[in-house]
Amino acid sequence: MVSQPLLSIEDLRVEFDRGEDTVYAVNGVSFSIAEGETLGIVGESGSGKSVTLMSAIGLIRENGRIRSGRALFQGTDLLKLSERQLEDIRGREIGVVFQDPMTSLNPVMRIGDQIMEAMLAHHFCSHREAFERTLQLLHEMGIPEPRARFRNYPHEFSGGMRQRIMMAIALACEPQLLIADEPTTALDVTVQMQILALLEEQRRKRNMAVAIITHDFGVATNFCDRIIVLYAGQIMEVADTGAFIRESAHPYTVGLKHSIIEIGHRAKPLKPIPGMAPTVTEMPRSCSFAPRCPLATERCRNELPQLREIGPGHWVACHRAEEVLADVI
Amino acid sequence: MSSEVLLEVHEVSKRFRVQGRDLHAVEKVSFQLQRGQTFGLVGESGSGKSTLGRLVLKLLEATEGRIVYQGKDITRFTQKQMRPLRQEMQIIFQDPMASMSPRMTIGMAIEDAMIIHRIGTKEERQKRVDELLERVGLPREVKWAYPHELSGGQLQRVGIARALSLRPKLVICDEPISALDVSIQVQVIQLLRELQQDYDLTYIFISHNLAVVEYLSDVVAVLYLGEVVEQAPAEELFSRPTHPYTQVLIQSILKMPRSLEERQVLTPIQGEIPSPFDPPKGCPFHPRCPMAVDRCRTTKPERRLIGPNHAVACHLAT
Incomplete structure (x- = not known):
């Protein structure tokens, strides 16, 4: 694997206005994605x-603003680009797949035209080539009878098939990075497996980097090279999947792992994390997880833990990471 | 059992x-x-x-x-x-928000079924609402809140409290x-x-x-x-x-x-x-x-x- 960063996010801070409050949604997040890498967030x-990835590519809700940071994509800071310049990159060099294809596909446009449009809008190829490529993409995405299906509208497809169409659009211009935001969350397990297998196959074939946003540890650990755990807009832990599986060093990561119910767990007692995730309305000055953490001490309640490297490429933001590693919880 | x-x-x-x-x-x-x-x-x-x-x-x-x-x-x-x-026979839904009126407080929503089934006096019902909230792990103040003020997990606890209200x-x-x-x-x-x-x-x-x-x-x-x-x-x-x-x-x-x-x-x-x-x-x-x-x-x-x-x-x- 090449380790050159394709996208590098540096100290990103994003805020939202909510009534009279300011919600601090992203609080100094930094990470990078290498060429060809599969990163789980x-x-x-x-x-x-x-919010982290979407604001980096200029997709941010109206009540939100980027307070500071950089998002370097192949050396260009995306946060400094105009909307038009961003549109050139999005859909061309960076493809995006969302959780709910129904809200991002145009309901009154034939799906074939939507895929073609993705290429024509970016002057990726001629009209005739775009047509041929669309049929080819539909075929690659596993949609039977591409020529006939070209003329169908989104509602004439199942949820899984619509996700395949979204992928065809996202991949149409051969992007180097695909951002997949909960791409399988709304799908049944057998369909989730189909979509992930397709994503994996396409990633390999195109040697494309993939950033997959998910809440599912099963998806992240089986699918990704490296995993980032976020909580309250901050990175709690970053690790290669191997280290993530074997030696999670943040109490939140460990708590989430204990919260997963898997088949065969029938007799096991549950160990829920108490409380719930906060809405951050003040700039964090201490550990955001401390109120729910079984290991929290005075220090955790007073001093914001910085990300520190505790093993090669293994970063964690916890004052007591060593003890977590030593299995105290 | x-x-x-x-x-x-x-x-x-x-x-x-x-x-x-x-x-x-x-x-x-x-x-x-x-x-x-x-x-x-x-x-x-x-x-x-x-x-x-x-x-x-x-x-x-x-x-x-x-x-x-x-x-x-x-x-x-x-x-x-x-x-x-x-x-x-009661039911708990995936989306408790969808089965609640946005204009009813949580307390009213829980009490509602008891009113429909003519259970207890106003006072008894209020007491039952408090008991139910405590039983499902919510603070008592929640009864003055409106559905949109609660998180998904809290709302589901309310949904459970409502289902339990009729025993x-x-x-x-x-x-x-x-x-x-x-x-x-x-x-x-x-x-x-x-x-x-x-x-x-x-x-x-x-x-x-x-x-x-x-x-x-x-x-x-x-x-x-x-x-x-x-x-x-x-x-x-x-x-x-x-x-x-x-x-x-x-x-x-x-x-x-x-x-x-x-x-x-x-x-x-x-x-x-x-x-x-x-x-x-x-x-x-x-x-x-x-x-x-x-x-x-x-x-x-x-x-x-x-x-x-x-x-x-x-x-x-x-």
């Missing part, structure tokens, strides 16, 4: 996992 | 007439549920699991079959006849944790378990999450295109899944591996669930089944016992 609702 | 049979469902079917065509939503489902037990229903979208839950509650009329609740055949009960039973015997849990975050899911599962023990509740637990169904259920039925393809005690079903569809479902779950070497190879099953308007001839699963033989394409397999209480509808099952 894991977290629960409100952790900032989607 | 008593061994009193609370609910019997005999060969219940539901067909919907849609634009002149028959949609086969539920086909000849049978099970028996004892008081204090949990019956798990698993299946993918369109398998008929939610329809089945609504048939039991008589929110929908069965096309065929019988539903017997506490010894009474309620299949053809009128709404008026059902009224006294409604208190005993039900049977609670249908229809995907109650599917919309919640992992750490909150576990909390709600734990709560549902405690409540079951404290109040001797009988659950029908509907979910697409097999692991959670295994965790909570005594008996599990796997639905495919409205039919039960396999039914067995939970431990038996998950340690010896026999129907090829059950096996596929279990293999499709991505478990967290214990090392990189144990990572799962992504092995998708072919095809999609066929249209319930036009279910395949023979075995409903044959077009996608890796083991299908000629007989599966022509002859519908009958459900048969292959072990104690372990029923499978597959020609090849042994």
Whole structure:
């Protein structure tokens, strides 16, 4: 694997206005994605996992703003680009797949035209080539009878098939990075398996980098090279999947692992993490997880833990990471 | 726990007439549920699991079959006849927000069912609201809040408190944790378990999450295109899944591996669930089944016992 960063996010801070409050959604997040790498960004609702990547590519809700940071894509800071310049990159060099294809596909446009449009809008190829490529893409995405299906509208497809169409659009211009935001969350398990297998096959074939945003540890650990855990808009832990599986060093990661119910767990007692994730309305000055953490001490309640490297490429933001590694919880 | 049979469902079917065509939503489902037990229903979208839950509650009329609740055949009960039973049969939905008025406070929403069923005085009901909130782990102040002010997990606790307000015997849990975050899911599962023990509740637990169904259920039925393809005690079903569809479902779950070497190879099953308007001839699963033989394409397999209480509808099952 080449380890040149394709996308490098540096100290990103994103805020939202909510009534009179400011919600600090992303609080100084830095990470990079290498060429050809599959990165998993894991977290629960409100952790900032989607907001981080979406704001980096200029997709941010109206009540939100980027306070600071850089998002270098092949050396260009995406945060400094105009909307038009961003549109050139999005859909061309960076493809995006969302959780719910129904809200991102145009309901009154034939799906074939939508795939063609993705290429024509970016002047990727001629009209005739775009047509041929669309048929080819539909075929590659596993949609039977591409020529006939070209003329169908989104509602004439199942959820799984619509996700395949979204992938065809995202991959149409041969992007170097694919951002997949909870691509299988709304799907049944057998369909999830189909979509992930397809994503994996396409990733290999195109040697494309993939950033998959998910709340599912099963998806992240089986699919990704490296995993980032976000909580309250901050990175709690970053590790290669191997280290992530064997030696999680953040109490939140460990707590989430204990929260997973798998087949064969019938007799096991449950160990829930108490409480719930906060909405961050003040700039964090201490560990955001401390109120729910079984290991929290005075220090955790007073001093913000910085990300520190505890093993090669293994970063964790916890004052007591060594003890977590030594299995105290 | 008593061994009193609370609910019997005999060969219940539901067909919907849609634009002149028959949609086969539920086909000849049978099970028996004892008081204090949990019956798990698993299946993918369109398998008929939610329809089945609504048939039991008589929110929908069965096309065929019988539903017997506490010894009474309620299949053809009128709404008026059902009224006294409604208190005993409650439902918890996936999205509690959708079943609550945005203009009602949480306290009003919980009290509402008691008012409809003319239970207690205003004072008694208020006291009950406080008790219920405490029991489901919410602070008392929540009763002055409006639904939009609560998180998904808190709202689901409210949904549970509402269902409990009438002291039900049977609670249908229809995907109650599917919309919640992992750490909150576990909390709600734990709560549902405690409540079951404290109040001797009988659950029908509907979910697409097999692991959670295994965790909570005594008996599990796997639905495919409205039919039960396999039914067995939970431990038996998950340690010896026999129907090829059950096996596929279990293999499709991505478990967290214990090392990189144990990572799962992504092995998708072919095809999609066929249209319930036009279910395949023979075995409903044959077009996608890796083991299908000629007989599966022509002859519908009958459900048969292959072990104690372990029923499978597959020609090849042994």
